[in-house]
Structure formats: structure tokens, C-alpha cells
Amino acid sequence: MILTVTLNTALDLTYRVRSLRPHASHRVSAVAERPGGKGLNVARVLAALGHEVTVTGFAGGGTGREVREQLAGVPGVVDALVPIAGATRRTIAVVDEGTGDTTQLNEPGPQVAPAEWAAFREAYEGLLGPAAAVALCGSLPPGVPVGAYAGLIRAARSAGVPVLLDTSGEPLRRGVAARPDIVKPNAEELAELTGSHEPLRAARDACRRGAHAVVASLGPQGLLAHTPEGNWRATPPAAVHGNPTGAGDSAVAGLLSGLVEHLTWPDRLTHAIALSAATVAAPAAGEFDRPTYDRLRTQIKVTNKPATT
Amino acid sequence: MILTVTLNTALDLTYRVRSLRPHASHRVSAVAERPGGKGLNVARVLAALGHEVTVTGFAGGGTGREVREQLAGVPGVVDALVPIAGATRRTIAVVDEGTGDTTQLNEPGPQVAPAEWAAFREAYEGLLGPAAAVALCGSLPPGVPVGAYAGLIRAARSAGVPVLLDTSGEPLRRGVAARPDIVKPNAEELAELTGSHEPLRAARDACRRGAHAVVASLGPQGLLAHTPEGNWRATPPAAVHGNPTGAGDSAVAGLLSGLVEHLTWPDRLTHAIALSAATVAAPAAGEFDRPTYDRLRTQIKVTNKPATT
Numbered sequence: 001m002i003l004t005v006t007l008n009t010a011l012d013l014t015y016r017v018r019s020l021r022p023h024a025s026h027r028v029s030a031v032a033e034r035p036g037g038k039g040l041n042v043a044r045v046l047a048a049l050g051h052e053v054t055v056t057g058f059a060g061g062g063t064g065r066e067v068r069e070q071l072a073g074v075p076g077v078v079d080a081l082v083p084i085a086g087a088t089r090r091t092i093a094v095v096d097e098g099t100g101d102t103t104q105l106n107e108p109g110p111q112v113a114p115a116e117w118a119a120f121r122e123a124y125e126g127l128l129g130p131a132a133a134v135a136l137c138g139s140l141p142p143g144v145p146v147g148a149y150a151g152l153i154r155a156a157r158s159a160g161v162p163v164l165l166d167t168s169g170e171p172l173r174r175g176v177a178a179r180p181d182i183v184k185p186n187a188e189e190l191a192e193l194t195g196s197h198e199p200l201r202a203a204r205d206a207c208r209r210g211a212h213a214v215v216a217s218l219g220p221q222g223l224l225a226h227t228p229e230g231n232w233r234a235t236p237p238a239a240v241h242g243n244p245t246g247a248g249d250s251a252v253a254g255l256l257s258g259l260v261e262h263l264t265w266p267d268r269l270t271h272a273i274a275l276s277a278a279t280v281a282a283p284a285a286g287e288f289d290r291p292t293y294d295r296l297r298t299q300i301k302v303t304n305k306p307a308t309t
Numbered sequence: 310m311i312l313t314v315t316l317n318t319a320l321d322l323t324y325r326v327r328s329l330r331p332h333a334s335h336r337v338s339a340v341a342e343r344p345g346g347k348g349l350n351v352a353r354v355l356a357a358l359g360h361e362v363t364v365t366g367f368a369g370g371g372t373g374r375e376v377r378e379q380l381a382g383v384p385g386v387v388d389a390l391v392p393i394a395g396a397t398r399r400t401i402a403v404v405d406e407g408t409g410d411t412t413q414l415n416e417p418g419p420q421v422a423p424a425e426w427a428a429f430r431e432a433y434e435g436l437l438g439p440a441a442a443v444a445l446c447g448s449l450p451p452g453v454p455v456g457a458y459a460g461l462i463r464a465a466r467s468a469g470v471p472v473l474l475d476t477s478g479e480p481l482r483r484g485v486a487a488r489p490d491i492v493k494p495n496a497e498e499l500a501e502l503t504g505s506h507e508p509l510r511a512a513r514d515a516c517r518r519g520a521h522a523v524v525a526s527l528g529p530q531g532l533l534a535h536t537p538e539g540n541w542r543a544t545p546p547a548a549v550h551g552n553p554t555g556a557g558d559s560a561v562a563g564l565l566s567g568l569v570e571h572l573t574w575p576d577r578l579t580h581a582i583a584l585s586a587a588t589v590a591a592p593a594a595g596e597f598d599r600p601t602y603d604r605l606r607t608q609i610k611v612t613n614k615p616a617t618t
Contacts, residue, residue, distance in 0.1 A: 013399075015414060020331045022405065025413040062378070066371035090322075092401065094414065096331065104334040105324060105403065 012036030061087025086110025109141030246285020321345030370396025395419025418450030555594020
């Protein structure tokens with residue numbers, strides 16, 4: 001199975017309103033609820049591709065209970081979330097039906113107690129045994145040490161399990177130094193890590209800092225990979241219109257799927273971009289449009305001499 | 310005991326953000342959660358005054374469970390909510406810390422099935438037996454017939470239980486015709502019912518339509534009462550600054566409390582205004598600032614010849 005870790009899970013709500021105006025009162029015309037946090041999105045995409053996936057991280061309170069109840073309805077996903085006293089955060093995406101714009105409201109994560117963090121570490125080490133790969137995804141809730149991912153990466157490497165890291169800021173900086181197999185920053189996260197806004201140069205620098213391979217997601221410009229086997233740039237045939245939320249999570253799912261299926265790097269990137277674009281065409285993160293995915297897989301261009309700009 | 314009916318209960322969330330800007334992403338700095346819907350606010354105020362209160366209406370889904378768990382922590386409130394398959398709605402008040410403005414997002418209520426409405430009617434008739442008074446509060450969720458309150462008023466009158474109605478629009482219009490003991494519209498609701506923007510004339514008209522007594526809440530201008538015992542206008546000594554959400558619910562609590570304690574109308578109005586103003590001074594609906602309440606009770610001016618403007 002593939003293990004995904006989401007320390008800061010969320011109950012993701014999407015509201016549709018006619019027109020969002022500060023200081024006014026709005027009737028929400030439609031509400032969508034789903035389990036959220038990057039690692040849960042990755043898991044749902046992997047499960048839809050036919051992989052066995054186990055999710056871990058933290059869940060607590062009434063919102064955590066709702067997340068777990070909804071996960072129970074996703075075939076192929078095993079819930080190994082660790083209970084905490086604090087309540088799982090909500091995120092609210094308010095979609096303005098007039099402009100199509102989305103306004104995001106993100107609750108802070110719950111406070112995690114030292115004993116809860118220790119319980120998670122123990123559960124995680126047990127889950128590494130049967131894991132073919134592990135993905136560490138997203139932000140850290142309050143109370144979890146900033147070097148958390150570095151420790152989880154070292155544990156995975158000791159257990160011989162390939163590990164992918166998708167986070168930002170200081171947790172990314174410390175995680176990279178623990179030598180993960182793959183890091184998947186977006187352009188902004190990569191620039192923040194390395195100080196360089198030139199993606200190939202920045203990816204090389206991230207590898208010097210410890211990452212075995214760096215796959216940078218560059219939005220509509222596709223993916224750039226810097227790996228021990230070579231460098232590639234993979235681009236979709238044309239921009240896909242829709243909602244980009246979760247596109248990066250689907251790229252992570254594609255990379256993990258390709259990793260456990262022992263695909264070549266160009267095939268992994270093709271897989272990752274097709275899933276990513278098919279998620280933009282789908283209504284929500286953690287989902288993808290199957291016809292778009294099937295069509296794009298034959299149309300992705302992978303070049304092994306990426307431009308340096 | 311006093312019975313309050315909230316057919317469209319809510320999980321009320323208050324978010325604080327630095328500055329609300331459409332199309333931006335916001336970190337919520339603080340989250341407050343409480344049981345919501347007008348009748349639950351009324352019940353919490355009555356319980357804080359020392360009354361025994363039973364709440365009924367509908368609750369369902371994960372949000373309904375959270376509402377019930379929170380109600381269990383309120384001393385003096387007995388939960389007789391009727392379970393439904395649909396999920397209790399959320400309301401979100403987003404407070405802009407820069408301007409102090411509040412932006413409101415209200416989810417639609419859950420769909421209530423005919424069998425659920427029938428189950429509620431049966432539970433309600435059983436609860437009328439021990440009730441000293443009943444308040445019917447707020448909007449109707451989808452599936453509940455628009456004449457619902459009229460039927461509930463007739464049942465209360467048959468059981469000899471005094472009934473107060475606090476709603477708006479067509480449910481108010483139909484409810485008034487069923488001859489409730491008290492209706493408590495605000496100025497806008499009263500004008501919508503009667504077509505008159507002159508509160509005393511409108512209150513007289515509402516009585517002609519069936520209400521025994523009308524108490525109109527006029528915001529900072531206080532209350533206007535048109536009753537078989539006379540007409541009064543009650544005004545607070547000065548405007549209270551704060552959050553007016555729930556001020557009307559606290560006025561309802563004051564009127565009910567005064568009713569079951571057999572206070573005179575002027576004393577009921579004094580009670581209602583002091584509670585209402587003390588709620589503006591409190592952080593949230595369903596709460597009131599006790600020192601403000603105690604201070605204002607001696608300062609309310611009640612005149613028995615209200616002006617006609």
C-alpha cells in the first residue's frame with residue numbers, strides 16, 4: 001500500500017453565493033463538504049487509480065468525526081488517522097457565482113499535545129512496514145515541532161520506504177536536509193527554499209541541499225524534474241480551464257503511482273501532469289476528470305533538455 | 310418549564326480575520342462555535358435567568374450532533390430536538406478586525422421529510438403538557454409547510470399554553486391569523502406584514518389580523534407594545550455599543566420570563582429591553598452582560614402614551 005501523511009487534515013467546505021460583498025449577509029445556495037488536507041486529496045486520487053492507500057495524521061472533534069465518516073465512504077482508502085483532543089480545522093472556499101472568483105477562509109489547525117505527537121510517531125513507524133511509498137503532505141498544526149518532517153523522512157529511509165515531501169517554508173527546508181527521495185514544491189515554494197526564481201537552477205540547489213529528486217510544479221507550464229537519472233520538462237498540450245485547487249496534490253499522486261509501478265521518469269511525469277490537468281477540469285481537489293486524464297496521457301510533451309529559464 | 314421551538318437550528322461559527330478581501334485567501338485567527346437559531350438563543354438567555362427551558366425543533370448530521378453536544382453543556386436547558394436525516398445548517402459570521410464589520414454566510418436549512426415533520430408535531434404536542442409558555446422562533450427549513458407556525462399556535466392554544474411568535478414573511482402572516490398571544494416582529498418584519506412603516510399603526514393592524522399583543526423591536530429606539538391592557542413605548546437610557554446579533558432573541562426571552570412570572574406589561578418591557586441591550590454589550594447572541602443588565606433595569610423609561618411616529 002501507499003501511505004499518505006496529513007498532519008493538518010481539514011473538513012473542506014465549498015460555498016456558492018450569488019455575489020460576495022463584505023459587510024453584507026449572504027444566502028449560500030449550495031454547500032459541498034469533503035475530507036481535506038493535501039495528503040487526503042492525494043489518497044483519494046490514488047484510490048481512484050486503483051491503488052491501496054492508507055491515510056494517517058491527526059483528526060479530532062466534531063469536524064474530525066465528519067472527515068472520518070466521509071473517508072469511510074471512499075473505496076480503497078484505509079483510515080489510520082490518530083485521534084486528538086483538538087478539533088480538525090475547516091477550510092471554506094466561497095465561490096462568487098457572478099465573477100467565478102474564490103475567496104478562501106482557513107481555520108487555524110488544532111493544538112497537538114506532546115503525547116499526541118508521540119502517539120502519531122509510534123503509529124507511523126508501524127505503518128511504514130507494509131508501505132511501498134510514503135508521502136508527507138501539507139502544513140504542520142500548532143504543537144508539532146518544525147523539524148517533524150525531517151524525523152519522519154529519516155524513519156522512512158531507515159525502513160527502506162521511498163518518501164516524497166510536499167510542504168513549504170521551514171518544514172520544507174528542514175525536511176530537504178533529511179534527504180527525501182522526492183520533493184514537489186511549486187515555483188513559489190522552491191524560490192522561497194533556494195532564493196532563486198529560475199526553476200532549474202533552484203531545483204539543482206534543492207538537490208544540493210539533500211533532495212534526491214526535485215519535481216517543481218509550474219502551474220500551466222507543467223512540471224520540471226531534476227533527478228539523478230536526468231532532467232526533464234513536461235508540458236500539457238494546452239491550458240485546461242477550471243479550478244486549480246488540488247492540481248498539485250494530483251501531481252503528487254501521479255508521481256507516487258509511477259514510483260510504485262517502477263515507471264521511467266518521463267512516464268511518471270506524463271502521469272502526473274495528466275492527473276493534474278484532469279483535476280483542474282474536475283469540480284474539486286482530490287477528484288479528476290477521467291476522459292481528460294485518458295486524452296491528455298497521449299498528448300503530454302516531455303523534453304529531456306529543459307530550458308534554463 | 311418554558312418551551313422554545315427552533316425548526317431551523319444552526320451551528321453558529323464566528324471567524325475573525327485581519328481584513329476580508331474578496332478573491333483573497335485568509336487565515337482565520339479565532340473561531341467561536343455555539344448552538345444557534347433564534348429559539349436556542351432565547352433558551353440560553355432564559356436558562357441564564359434561572360428558568361427551566363426545553364428546546365425542540367430539528368437537528369441532524371455532524372453539525373446537528375455538534376449543536377446537541379454543546380447544548381448538553383448549558384445548565385438548565387433540556388434538549389428535546391427531533392433527529393432528522395438532513396444536516397443542521399451552519400451560519401458563519403466573518404468579523405473584519407480592521408473595520409469591525411461582519412460579513413454573514415448562511416447555509417440553507419436541511420430538507421425535512423413529511424415523516425420527520427409528523428414526528429416533530431407529535432413530540433411538540435407532548436411537550437406542551439408541562440409548558441408554562443412556548444416561543445416559536447425563526448425561519449422554516451425546506452419541507453416544512455409555510456403554515457407550520459399557524460398549526461403549532463392552534464395546538465398551543467388548545468392546550469391552554471400562551472404562545473409567542475417570532476418569525477417573518479409568509480410564516481408570520483399565517484401565524485398571526487392563528488391568534489398567537491404575542492408576536493415580536495422587528496420594524497422591517499412588521500412593515501412587511503402590514504404595509505405600514507408607522508410602527509404604532511402597523512402594530513394595531515397586526516392585532517386586527519389576529520395577534521393578541523404585538524411587541525415591535527425598533528433597534529436602538531427600544532420596544533413598542535400594543536396590548537389589550539394598553540400601549541407602551543420603552544426606551545433604553547442610551548445606545549449601547551457592540552454586536553446587535555441576538556438582541557431580538559433576548560427581548561423574546563425577557564417577554565417570556567415576564568409572562569411566566571406574571572409581571573405587568575411595563576415590567577415585562579423593562580426586562581426585555583435591559584436583556585436586549587445587555588446582549589449588544591456581550592460578545593455573542595444567546596449571551597448577555599450581567600452588569601449592563603442589572604444597571605439598565607433601573608434606567609429604562611416606559612411611557613404609556615407612545616407617539617404615533
